[in-house]
Amino acid sequence: MSNNRLVVFDTTLRDGEQSPGAAMTKDEKLRIARQLERLKVDVIEAGFAAASPGDAEAIHAIASAVRESTICSLARTGERDIRAAGEAIKPAARGRIHTFIATSPIHMEKKLRMKPDDVVEAAIAGVKMARQYTDDVEFSAEDAVRSETDFLVRIFDAVIKAGATTINVPDTVGYAIPANWGDRMRELIERVANSDKVIWSTHCHNDLGMAVANSLAAVQAGARQVECTINGLGERAGNASLEEIVMAVKTRGDIFGLETGIDTSQIVATSKLVSTITGYPVQPNKAIVGANAFAHESGIHQDGVLKHRETYEIMRPEDVGWATNRLTLGKLSGRNAFRTRLQELGIVVESEEQLNHAFARFKALADKKSEIFDEDLQALMSDENLEIDLEYYKLVSARFHSETGETPSAALTLSVGGEERKIESSGSGPVDAAFRAIESIAQSGSELLLYSVNAITTGTDAQGEVTVRLGREGRVVNGQGADTDIIVASAKAYLNALNKLHAGTTKLNPQVETV
Ligand code: KIV
Numbered sequence: 001m002s003n004n005r006l007v008v009f010d011t012t013l014r015d016g017e018q019s020p021g022a023a024m025t026k027d028e029k030l031r032i033a034r035q036l037e038r039l040k041v042d043v044i045e046a047g048f049a050a051a052s053p054g055d056a057e058a059i060h061a062i063a064s065a066v067r068e069s070t071i072c073s074l075a076r077t078g079e080r081d082i083r084a085a086g087e088a089i090k091p092a093a094r095g096r097i098h099t100f101i102a103t104s105p106i107h108m109e110k111k112l113r114m115k116p117d118d119v120v121e122a123a124i125a126g127v128k129m130a131r132q133y134t135d136d137v138e139f140s141a142e143d144a145v146r147s148e149t150d151f152l153v154r155i156f157d158a159v160i161k162a163g164a165t166t167i168n169v170p171d172t173v174g175y176a177i178p179a180n181w182g183d184r185m186r187e188l189i190e191r192v193a194n195s196d197k198v199i200w201s202t203h204c205h206n207d208l209g210m211a212v213a214n215s216l217a218a219v220q221a222g223a224r225q226v227e228c229t230i231n232g233l234g235e236r237a238g239n240a241s242l243e244e245i246v247m248a249v250k251t252r253g254d255i256f257g258l259e260t261g262i263d264t265s266q267i268v269a270t271s272k273l274v275s276t277i278t279g280y281p282v283q284p285n286k287a288i289v290g291a292n293a294f295a296h297e298s299g300i301h302q303d304g305v306l307k308h309r310e311t312y313e314i315m316r317p318e319d320v321g322w323a324t325n326r327l328t329l330g331k332l333s334g335r336n337a338f339r340t341r342l343q344e345l346g347i348v349v350e351s352e353e354q355l356n357h358a359f360a361r362f363k364a365l366a367d368k369k370s371e372i373f374d375e376d377l378q379a380l381m382s383d384e385n386l387e388i389d390l391e392y393y394k395l396v397s398a399r400f401h402s403e404t405g406e407t408p409s410a411a412l413t414l415s416v417g418g419e420e421r422k423i424e425s426s427g428s429g430p431v432d433a434a435f436r437a438i439e440s441i442a443q444s445g446s447e448l449l450l451y452s453v454n455a456i457t458t459g460t461d462a463q464g465e466v467t468v469r470l471g472r473e474g475r476v477v478n479g480q481g482a483d484t485d486i487i488v489a490s491a492k493a494y495l496n497a498l499n500k501l502h503a504g505t506t507k508l509n510p511q512v513e514t515v
């Protein structure tokens with residue numbers, strides 16, 4: 001790989017999933033992995049195989065389905081973890097094991113309770129064992145930011161000798177400051193033996209809001225892999241955001257002189273998919289993918305942009321996949337136009353049956369909403385995948401009543417395991433009434449942890465996209481629903497979450513103790 005190529009390592013499905021409440025099912029992970037492949041990320045860290053059987057299964061499924069990106073599993077340096085990772089990535093066209101151990105005095109002494117010499121031995125053993133499964137082995141020194149540089153040099157020397165091909169230097173706790181982090185990376189690259197035989201990587205957390213700045217400083221100092229997540233999702237304040245790093249490197253090519261393999265036109269679609277599935281909304285003023293990232297409010301700015309776009313725009317919205325509210329299809333559009341537009345949007349339809357089902361729902365939506373935008377199709381297809389996958393509880397019909405001075409009520413007909421059930425309930429509002437009605441049938445015993453509504457496009461006829469997060473006995477699931485009627489969207493989202501609880505496909509939250 002040439003020295004001006006920056007490897008993009010996405011860890012949305014591993015570190016991103018460590019955000020509270022962001023646990024994903026295997027099918028959701030597969031959908032995100034397919035989208036990451038379309039985005040053309042170099043490496044997808046698909047999970048931590050030893051964390052749970054569900055994680056191992058998801059990595060295996062992704063390794064079987066994705067051909068263009070390298071599929072990676074995280075592993076501690078112990079035999080059980082490496083074996084689990086090695087088995088999980090087996091079907092991959094290109095598989096990587098990412099093994100790590102903590103190297104800071106505080107972690108070695110207080111958490112691992114290991115002597116530095118033993119940590120070095122464990123790292124060597126882990127890397128050697130990982131090499132028996134794949135020749136693509138990454139080693140990370142957890143909490144490198146608070147580790148002694150001499151010790152890092154020693155352990156990196158040793159793991160390179162043992163066969164590591166990528167050396168990752170993580171700021172696990174988000175403690176680094178850009179100039180300093182760059183100096184640190186430069187010193188390591190200079191002092192470690194055979195440093196030119198490996199790819200140097202950085203992995204930054206955002207506790208002080210500097211994950212992207214630190215990652216870019218490391219890149220300027222010689223790192224040629226960045227570890228990041230979509231929307232900056234991740235443990236605590238999150239990880240470095242993929243879209244911000246990629247667009248900084250692209251937009252400031254004059255400074256970085258580097259290329260990534262990313263298809264930037266897929267950025268917004270990926271951001272929306274991750275946000276919908278995890279229930280983590282994107283703040284409107286978030287760089288690149290926030291709804292206002294390209295909106296000009298001040299008259300002076302609007303005037304400037306109309307006269308010459310580059311007066312106030314350093315990137316073009318279409319370069320990152322903002323469809324600029326493109327009107328795509330309408331009531332009279334046929335099945336072929338529908339299929340073609342889905343293909344253009346990179347949405348995969350698994351079968352003719354799914355296409356027919358989705359087309360019928362598109363027609364129903366077009367009856368309610370005169371203009372159908374790309375965003376509507378994306379939401380419709382997300383909803384479609386959810387319906388096809390899990391249908392134990394299904395909304396058949398709904399009637400809501402809400403009037404000033406009256407108690408709101410909901411009358412629902414649900415299909416429960418194929419049997420129709422009717423139920424009525426009242427509540428503090430129609431959404432509350434709908435949720436109570438559903439619960440009086442499902443008796444799930446779950447707790448509502450999050451309820452959020454977003455308008456997919458502008459206008460009062462826009463579809464509402466609802467996320468409902470439910471928790472039960474340590475299990476957390478996110479349900480989604482979209483409809484032009486936000487109460488119907490809410491009921492669908494609640495049922496979708498219940499279906500996930502019913503299917504029991506998510507693992508317990510959170511992951512194993514040491515990451
Ligand atoms: O933050 C961290 O140190 C990690 C490692 C496992 C790379 O996520």
Ligand code: ZN
Pocket residue numbers: 015170172203205235
């Ligand atoms: Zn991390």
